[in-house]
Every structure is written in C-alpha cells, then in structure tokens.
C-alpha cells in the first residue's frame with residue numbers, strides 16, 4: 001500500500017507520514033527543501049522497514065508537480081492514497097496584502113492538488129479502492145479577519161474536492177475534504193498562544209488513517225475538526 005503526501009516534512013503532512021509508515025504503508029513525500037524530504041524519507045524507511053521516496057519539489061510550479069508525480073509512478077504501479085496537503089498561509093486582508101499573494105497561494109494550495117490529482121488518478125483507480133484527501137481548512141467555509149486570499153484558496157480547494165467527489169462517484173475512488181481548525185505546526189511558531197490551545201498534528205493524522213480503513217462501500221466526504229476551545 002502506498003500513500004503520497006505533498007508537503008510531507010512538517011506539521012500535518014509529517015505526522016501523517018509517520019502514522020502510515022508505522023502501519024506499514026510505503027510513503028512518497030515531497031517538500032521544497034530537498035534535504036528535509038530525502039532525510040525524512042530515509043528515516044522512515046529505516047525505522048519502519050517500508051519503501052519511501054523523499055523528493056525536493058516546489059509544488060507551486062507545474063513542472064515540479066509533474067516531476068514528483070512521475071517519480072512516484074516510476075517507483076510504484078498503484079497509488080492507494082493521495083494527500084493533497086502542501087499549503088502556505090500568507091496573512092493579510094485582501095485590500096492590504098502585497099500584490100501576488102493570491103496567485104502564490106492559488107498555485108501552492110489549489111493548482112498543486114489539481115495537477116497532481118490529474119496525473120495520479122489512473123493509478124488511484126487501479127487499486128479499486130483509492131482515497132484522496134484534500135487538506136482544506138475551517139477557512140474553506142468561513143471567512144475571518146486577516147484570512148484574506150488564504151481563505152479564497154481554501155474555499156476553492158473545497159470546491160475542487162466536491163467536483164472530484166461528484167466525478168469519481170462510482171469509480172472506486174473516495175474523496176474526503178479535511179477541514180481542520182488551528183493545529184500546531186511550524187507555521188504557528190512565534191504565535192502568542194500556548195501549544196496546548198491548538199490541536200496536535202497527530203490527531204489529524206489519526207483521523208486520516210482511520211478514515212482510510214473504512215470498508216470500500218463507505219466514504220467520509222467531509223471532516224471538520226476544531227480545537228476544543230474553539231477557533232483562534
């Protein structure tokens with residue numbers, strides 16, 4: 001069994017890679033930092049005796065998306081699970097954020113998922129029980145101050161998920177939109193909250209793992225999970 005995780009070296013992606021490797025899935029992951037990706041993939045292979053691929057790829061660039069996807073297809077015939085997780089958060093209200101924020105986040109948060117899914121869909125169908133997770137956000141259905149263009153891109157990613165679900169119904173590929181609230185990760189470094197105020201990335205990873213174990217006749221279409229004390 002293979003899981004492909006974009007942005008798999010930190011935060012939710014990293015926790016997901018560990019959870020699935022512990023359960024004997026092969027892991028293919030990428031990040032912009034090539035050293036981080038290859039070192040982490042080698043660690044997972046050594047610790048859990050699974051096959052791994054860790055590749056440097058900037059998924060805001062279409063040629064890098066295709067290079068990563070093709071490297072996966074060269075190494076494995078079937079993809080069981082695809083987690084479109086890579087994403088960046090550039091804060092700011094839309095009238096004040098620098099020019100280019102929307103484009104950069106569209107490329108990273110939406111187009112990466114679109115292009116990689118198109119490339120890997122054949123190998124997901126091959127398994128007869130493929131699963132796609134799109135890492136959306138509470139910001140996919142709720143606008144909030146300073147969310148700006150990030151929220152626009154996450155609304156779009158939820159839209160992509162719904163379209164995928166409709167198009168793949170009856171084709172043995174499940175589609176799940178994951179909408180977490182604040183989850184501790186590198187992107188929260190320096191935030192003025194105690195770590196305990198946020199969810200742990202491991203909880204999101206566990207939910208993905210449990211969801212992926214459901215019988216082929218059932219799909220979880222949407223997951224909303226928040227810190228117990230509410231949004232930040």
Ligand SMILES: NC(=O)c1ccc[n+]([C@@H]2O[C@H](COP(=O)([O-])OP(=O)(O)OC[C@H]3O[C@@H](n4cnc5c(N)ncnc54)[C@H](OP(=O)(O)O)[C@@H]3O)[C@@H](O)[C@H]2O)c1
Nearest residue numbers: 007009010011012031032033058059087137182183185186
């Ligand atoms: N943490 C939260 O509170 C939260 C809440 C809701 C939704 N989410 C979503 O969950 C996902 C993961 O968030 P996170 O907080 O775990 O993020 P994170 O800790 O910042 O990690 C992001 C991961 O993605 C990689 N990455 C970033 N840009 C990339 C690019 N252009 N190409 C390839 N890899 C890239 C990073 O590695 P490099 O830096 O080396 O590229 C890293 O491995 C994101 O889509 C985020 O929007 C997060």
